Amino acid sequence: MKKIAVIPGDGIGNEVTGGAVTILQKAQLELYNTILFDFKYFDWGSEYYLTHGLMMPEDAINQLEFFDSILLGAIGHPDVPDHVTLNGLLLPIRRIFDQYVSVRPSYLWKNTTSVLRDVKDLDFVIIRENSEGEYANIGGFLHLNNENSTSIQTAVFTKNGCMRIIDYAFQYAVERNKKLKVTSITKSNAQAYGMVMWDNCFNEVSKKYPQIETESLLVDAACMDLVRRPESFDVIVASNLFGDILSDLGAGITGGMGVAPSSNINPYKKVPSMFEPVHGSAPDISGKGIANPIASILSGAMMAAYLGYAELEMVIRKAVQQSIENNITTQDMGGKHSTEEVIISVEYNITK
Numbered sequence: 001m002k003k004i005a006v007i008p009g010d011g012i013g014n015e016v017t018g019g020a021v022t023i024l025q026k027a028q029l030e031l032y033n034t035i036l037f038d039f040k041y042f043d044w045g046s047e048y049y050l051t052h053g054l055m056m057p058e059d060a061i062n063q064l065e066f067f068d069s070i071l072l073g074a075i076g077h078p079d080v081p082d083h084v085t086l087n088g089l090l091l092p093i094r095r096i097f098d099q100y101v102s103v104r105p106s107y108l109w110k111n112t113t114s115v116l117r118d119v120k121d122l123d124f125v126i127i128r129e130n131s132e133g134e135y136a137n138i139g140g141f142l143h144l145n146n147e148n149s150t151s152i153q154t155a156v157f158t159k160n161g162c163m164r165i166i167d168y169a170f171q172y173a174v175e176r177n178k179k180l181k182v183t184s185i186t187k188s189n190a191q192a193y194g195m196v197m198w199d200n201c202f203n204e205v206s207k208k209y210p211q212i213e214t215e216s217l218l219v220d221a222a223c224m225d226l227v228r229r230p231e232s233f234d235v236i237v238a239s240n241l242f243g244d245i246l247s248d249l250g251a252g253i254t255g256g257m258g259v260a261p262s263s264n265i266n267p268y269k270k271v272p273s274m275f276e277p278v279h280g281s282a283p284d285i286s287g288k289g290i291a292n293p294i295a296s297i298l299s300g301a302m303m304a305a306y307l308g309y310a311e312l313e314m315v316i317r318k319a320v321q322q323s324i325e326n327n328i329t330t331q332d333m334g335g336k337h338s339t340e341e342v343i344i345s346v347e348y349n350i351t352k
């Protein structure tokens, strides 16, 4: 039995995460006729913060350590500053468990259209460095209350950090076996230390994989190319901040935030990895029952595959595709159905 810590968190996280759990519960029974996952819910997040002054208890990491995986909804609340909420839960979990890989697939589902004209087959994956870079959280303030007010925010690029994420991306391209291509995206023309180290690591790692085509792009041009020639991408590897930004662009051209799943992985598997939609708590639609649950459902499916049940992921993806083909979709995908109706439809479509 795999132990799963479920943290729905804030806003629409509370509306979609239960759907991912429901779908996993249905799929396990349909496929294996047994219970594979033991879900334990945690009420951590911004409401918890407003009561306790902390996003999660002081011993949260010790509690989470004993789980096989974490399923997260989203974090972010209009009444609490984002740097407090995110630095109080999501980012420390990623860092402390050294979940240094974030896999963020961008896939255009059949029967959906891209906002880009004449684009049909989009299927690429962003491998985001998830532990250091621009998110290293190194810095501070000086002379805050006078005219010399200063803030320092340092990006950290270690050789080990660059090598391991780039190697993961190449391995991923090999195992995925699609276009056999890795695109590295940096800004080494301006960021002449960290990102030059990254470029050098990319060249070094690429030598181990002669069968993989390589491409290096500057992030500004890459944004343009993702719009101009999105079909040409296969696996993209990028730093923490660039991977974050590019994954919303990837979602935007493949059906939106409502269908974009992600993982935060420590490949050594000695500590839990975490699975969550790419999207946030979406305060603009929260409480209306219209959030698209597909990103969360697909994140749950990625978690199942990671825990050794790749067949479950395939069955869930097939059920999601079926719901889309039956036009049971939420407003963001052009449909008129509620969150609950989409969850029920995907659940209904789960068959071996």
Ligand code: NAD
Binding pocket: 012, 016, 073, 074, 075, 076, 077, 082, 086, 090, 257, 258, 259, 276, 277, 278, 279, 280, 281, 282, 283, 284, 285, 290, 291, 292, 293, 295, 332
């Ligand atoms: P967001 O992803 O929450 O929303 C962006 C837009 O996409 C909104 O218009 C929203 O309605 C729409 N959207 C997102 N998910 C959707 C879904 N499942 N179905 C339908 N529409 C969906 O980004 P934001 O508005 O920039 O951020 C809101 C809050 O979430 C902020 O506090 C931010 O810091 C936080 N955030 C958290 C995470 C996370 O927990 N992983 C990720 C991103 C943003």
Ligand code: IPM
Binding pocket: 086, 090, 091, 244, 278, 280
């Ligand atoms: C994401 C989010 C987070 C990130 C924020 C909420 C800190 O945007 O997971 O994409 O930037 O990593």
Ligand code: MN
Binding pocket: 244, 245, 248, 278
């Ligand atoms: Mn993001």
